[in-house]
Amino acid sequence: MWTSRYYFLTLVGALLIFQNCGRGFQAGRPSQGLNNILGKSTCTTESLPEYRPSALTNKEIQYVVEDLFSSTIADSSAVANALSQIPEIQVDRRADLSNYQENNPGTIAGDLYLAQLLETSEEVYGLWSQQADFKSQCGNASQGLKCFEFTRNVIERLWRRPLSDQEFDFFLEIFSKPVDLAKKVELAFITAMGSPQFYLKNYSGIQGGNRVVNFSSYELASRFSFFLFNSLPDPVLWEEVRLGKIRTPADLLPHVDRLLAQEKYLVRFMNHAITPWLGIQYDLENKQAVQNQDGVAVGLNDLAYSQLLSFKDLIKNNGPLSEFFYGGKVYLNDKVALYLQDSSKKFPTVAGGDFKEVTVPKEVAFRAGFFASPYFAYKTRHSATNETRVSKRGIFLSEKFLCQDIPVNEVSPEDVVRVLGPHADQLKQIQVGEIRRKHPSCLGCHQEIDKYGIGFESLNQFGKLRSTYGDGTPITYSLLMSPNDTRPVTNFDDFLKSLSKNTQLHQCFIRYMSNKMAPLNTAFEQPCAENAITLNSRLGIRDQIKGLVASQLFSHARKPQ
Amino acid sequence: MKRREFLENFRDFCLLYGLSSILSPMSFAQSAPSRLINFVIKYTGGTTDYQGLGYWDFNNTLSPLAQYRSDIALPLGLNTLFLAPMNSHASPQVSALSGAMTGFQLFETYYPLGNLKNYSTGGGKSIDVLIGEKLQAQYKTPLPYLLITNNEESHLACTHRTSSWGANGEVVHSISSIGTLQAEIKNKIVCEKYSAAVYKTRLQALELIKSNHHIFSSNFLIDHEKFDSLTQNLQTRVAQYDSNLKNLESNKSVPCSSFSTVAEIYRSAYSSSAFNQKMDKMYDLAITALEQNITRVLTVNLYMERTHGTSHYSTVNPVQDYLDASQFMQSSIAQFMNKLKQKGLYNDSLVFCNAGSCMSTDVHNYENLSTYVINAGVQGIRGSAANKKPVGSLLLDILHKFGITYSEYGGTDHSLGVAKKGGFV
Numbered sequence: 001m002w003t004s005r006y007y008f009l010t011l012v013g014a015l016l017i018f019q020n021c022g023r024g025f026q027a028g029r030p031s032q033g034l035n036n037i038l039g040k041s042t043c044t045t046e047s048l049p050e051y052r053p054s055a056l057t058n059k060e061i062q063y064v065v066e067d068l069f070s071s072t073i074a075d076s077s078a079v080a081n082a083l084s085q086i087p088e089i090q091v092d093r094r095a096d097l098s099n100y101q102e103n104n105p106g107t108i109a110g111d112l113y114l115a116q117l118l119e120t121s122e123e124v125y126g127l128w129s130q131q132a133d134f135k136s137q138c139g140n141a142s143q144g145l146k147c148f149e150f151t152r153n154v155i156e157r158l159w160r161r162p163l164s165d166q167e168f169d170f171f172l173e174i175f176s177k178p179v180d181l182a183k184k185v186e187l188a189f190i191t192a193m194g195s196p197q198f199y200l201k202n203y204s205g206i207q208g209g210n211r212v213v214n215f216s217s218y219e220l221a222s223r224f225s226f227f228l229f230n231s232l233p234d235p236v237l238w239e240e241v242r243l244g245k246i247r248t249p250a251d252l253l254p255h256v257d258r259l260l261a262q263e264k265y266l267v268r269f270m271n272h273a274i275t276p277w278l279g280i281q282y283d284l285e286n287k288q289a290v291q292n293q294d295g296v297a298v299g300l301n302d303l304a305y306s307q308l309l310s311f312k313d314l315i316k317n318n319g320p321l322s323e324f325f326y327g328g329k330v331y332l333n334d335k336v337a338l339y340l341q342d343s344s345k346k347f348p349t350v351a352g353g354d355f356k357e358v359t360v361p362k363e364v365a366f367r368a369g370f371f372a373s374p375y376f377a378y379k380t381r382h383s384a385t386n387e388t389r390v391s392k393r394g395i396f397l398s399e400k401f402l403c404q405d406i407p408v409n410e411v412s413p414e415d416v417v418r419v420l421g422p423h424a425d426q427l428k429q430i431q432v433g434e435i436r437r438k439h440p441s442c443l444g445c446h447q448e449i450d451k452y453g454i455g456f457e458s459l460n461q462f463g464k465l466r467s468t469y470g471d472g473t474p475i476t477y478s479l480l481m482s483p484n485d486t487r488p489v490t491n492f493d494d495f496l497k498s499l500s501k502n503t504q505l506h507q508c509f510i511r512y513m514s515n516k517m518a519p520l521n522t523a524f525e526q527p528c529a530e531n532a533i534t535l536n537s538r539l540g541i542r543d544q545i546k547g548l549v550a551s552q553l554f555s556h557a558r559k560p561q
Numbered sequence: 562m563k564r565r566e567f568l569e570n571f572r573d574f575c576l577l578y579g580l581s582s583i584l585s586p587m588s589f590a591q592s593a594p595s596r597l598i599n600f601v602i603k604y605t606g607g608t609t610d611y612q613g614l615g616y617w618d619f620n621n622t623l624s625p626l627a628q629y630r631s632d633i634a635l636p637l638g639l640n641t642l643f644l645a646p647m648n649s650h651a652s653p654q655v656s657a658l659s660g661a662m663t664g665f666q667l668f669e670t671y672y673p674l675g676n677l678k679n680y681s682t683g684g685g686k687s688i689d690v691l692i693g694e695k696l697q698a699q700y701k702t703p704l705p706y707l708l709i710t711n712n713e714e715s716h717l718a719c720t721h722r723t724s725s726w727g728a729n730g731e732v733v734h735s736i737s738s739i740g741t742l743q744a745e746i747k748n749k750i751v752c753e754k755y756s757a758a759v760y761k762t763r764l765q766a767l768e769l770i771k772s773n774h775h776i777f778s779s780n781f782l783i784d785h786e787k788f789d790s791l792t793q794n795l796q797t798r799v800a801q802y803d804s805n806l807k808n809l810e811s812n813k814s815v816p817c818s819s820f821s822t823v824a825e826i827y828r829s830a831y832s833s834s835a836f837n838q839k840m841d842k843m844y845d846l847a848i849t850a851l852e853q854n855i856t857r858v859l860t861v862n863l864y865m866e867r868t869h870g871t872s873h874y875s876t877v878n879p880v881q882d883y884l885d886a887s888q889f890m891q892s893s894i895a896q897f898m899n900k901l902k903q904k905g906l907y908n909d910s911l912v913f914c915n916a917g918s919c920m921s922t923d924v925h926n927y928e929n930l931s932t933y934v935i936n937a938g939v940q941g942i943r944g945s946a947a948n949k950k951p952v953g954s955l956l957l958d959i960l961h962k963f964g965i966t967y968s969e970y971g972g973t974d975h976s977l978g979v980a981k982k983g984g985f986v
Contacts, residue, residue: 058740075824084740084825085740085741085743085744085747086740086741086744087736087738087740087741087744087745088738088741112741112744112745112748114767115744115748115794115795116744116748118763118766118767119763121766122759122762122763167773170769170773174769183762186762187762187765187766187769190762190763190766191766191769191770191773194766194767194770195770195773282827282828282831285827286828286831288831288832383867383870
């Protein structure tokens, strides 16, 4: 049985699917480098994302607490327990669903969220009040003024901006209450953490009637830090903004390199921006054993971790995104190397469970790059039969990495026979793909998705190269990767090389990043995001991020109607 | 005539003539279920190949529930009857708890229409919401209903994490996090961990936050209503706790140790053991909610990723794989039922389980849906596969069990069998 048939088009559904699959992207503009991408944004007021603050997730609150109090929250601690019970944000409408949960702008489950936030703030206060600086500033009842200033500084860090006069008076009044000093601090702290100024990202009182929100320097710094590492501005950035050094988004750009050079922030960027896009975030913890054709097993977490390391290198080296998808190096440990079982070339530096970066010679039976990885091969295999499927891989690639919506269409066995003939189950996957790419009922979607699926047939379900199917049938193809191509792709290396520089792939990455950065209405309707920066497959990844930060998408938003 | 039948007939008489108010809650409770438990299973029901249309049998898939067999009714011949022919991705939700029956037109991802035929005009609410609201008023529960699920995915609306509909068809999200479920329950009870001083500090903080009123000047910032309800909730709790302090030892409050730190179990869809581990914890918490009268209605969405592929008969041993997956889900339900019984909550709970699909061709289908009802007062096979009826008929029967006026809902098609001979339960 082969289930790719279930993704065929029925004649009835062809029109709908033609419409859906026809939605493409505008080609990116050529670029010569970072200098050329700055200030090139062409967002109109209407295409700017609507301004909608989103609430902090429990993970983000944890980061804030850890950063602010230079403390690590142990898993078994009371703070961790309280944090774990802060509910996720619920959304009202499907249109609000976003690829990044922390940007979901739906209604807060107010009752539960606030109750748990208060409980968490009590526990965090308990943590803070035990610290030496707290005791030195607020340990004595006679230190009222000193303690107030100390507390005020903490609240301003929590709120990511200075207190307004009104807010200053508000907290001063709490300190005027006839209770002991510790109680005053506790009440002020819990109130501060329970306020929208804390738990809403991008909180800002919108003033005036202008249709565009211009963010203040403090708001820019906060938007930047939450985009990059899901927490409040680090001390260096905080100091700069306090000194008035952050006036425009361009002032933030040096901080991209500075922060991503630090392991703590790089890990957070990976966890909240990159691994969700790659789809590996859950698999990094998944020790499920994956077996190859010879019964050699490796944990899925190892396969995913190898990809994580490659992407981290890309960021560290400011390499172009295309290198991640088609490069010359790969991270291996002994288990992954054994899983790939390449006897023709040993890697002497690979031993034990630690991952080592190795250069992959052309003569070995596997390739470097995400799309050639055993992880990709495993995730895109047909789970029931453990074999490759042209449509499965094509759809996976199109939906996840090319940002294309592919409609699901599960057709009857009769429709399958009508298109593929009575001996359909004897066809090779490449033959199935070629028929569907030409059949009028199918080509609306399959012309594209099967093109990629056919190219991927050179990669078996375990991540090794192959030139024939099991029965000896050669795997050959001739694919024009884009309408402007004149030379078809006929081998896997050229296929990967072409795919790694695909404009849609790079645009899809930018969409994901911009979706995390800006409080958008929806995940898929971002005309401003698509034109936010100039696309260039040779541009370094940190430079792409800088381009986004420098864009109007970051610095402006449309006021809600 | 048996006592139960007499009471049901008497209740029907009262409902018909608008005399419901003469029935005291206690007398009503003795003759009618006072709790509703729904299990909504994605994709894996019975199979046509082995046991007939939509049939779940005790020798196979239902074997984990063997001890409840004498209380289980198995309706046959139920059909979703979609407006347009379609795959059954939405049918578990539609057929189990359909809001479409009360006027909500369901849209499922990629498909234009998924709702039942001939729905009537109504509030759009699904039956668990309708029953929950009634029981909330009757038993003074803090929550009308509690929805939980093993599945964290939310990207497919109306499929994995939603099964129920509130007013005007608004989706009601299931809680998929153990921590959130803990918080939901903990915040509805008096917890011994906290002194009155703690509650008072929280209340003070809330009042201060609220007094800092300019922060609520934008209408999109926060849900004012929920914020107010939290304030009232805490005020009520402080008063309640103050009075309870004097008799703390005899207080029936739940020790906070019940809500100690637990490791969140993510992606339970990946493996059977993770699934069971997560649901065991969530079932315990849900039982606490029922036991503490926090709610009277519990809906459980169960879904495993692999079951979609399995329900395409796409594996090497398709029928057996499908039946195994179906049986696994039933073993999870048995796990819950045993806890329910252990706590003495079984007898007055009506349990409704619906897979929303069966295998009538070689793919999950919405004809002859796999369902059963426990503690409905009838037992064994009800109806026949050949005699097709809209699934709304069964839903209306269940509403009827809880004394909800069914004539408002369901349109012409769905009045079949309701309170008549041939009704399912």
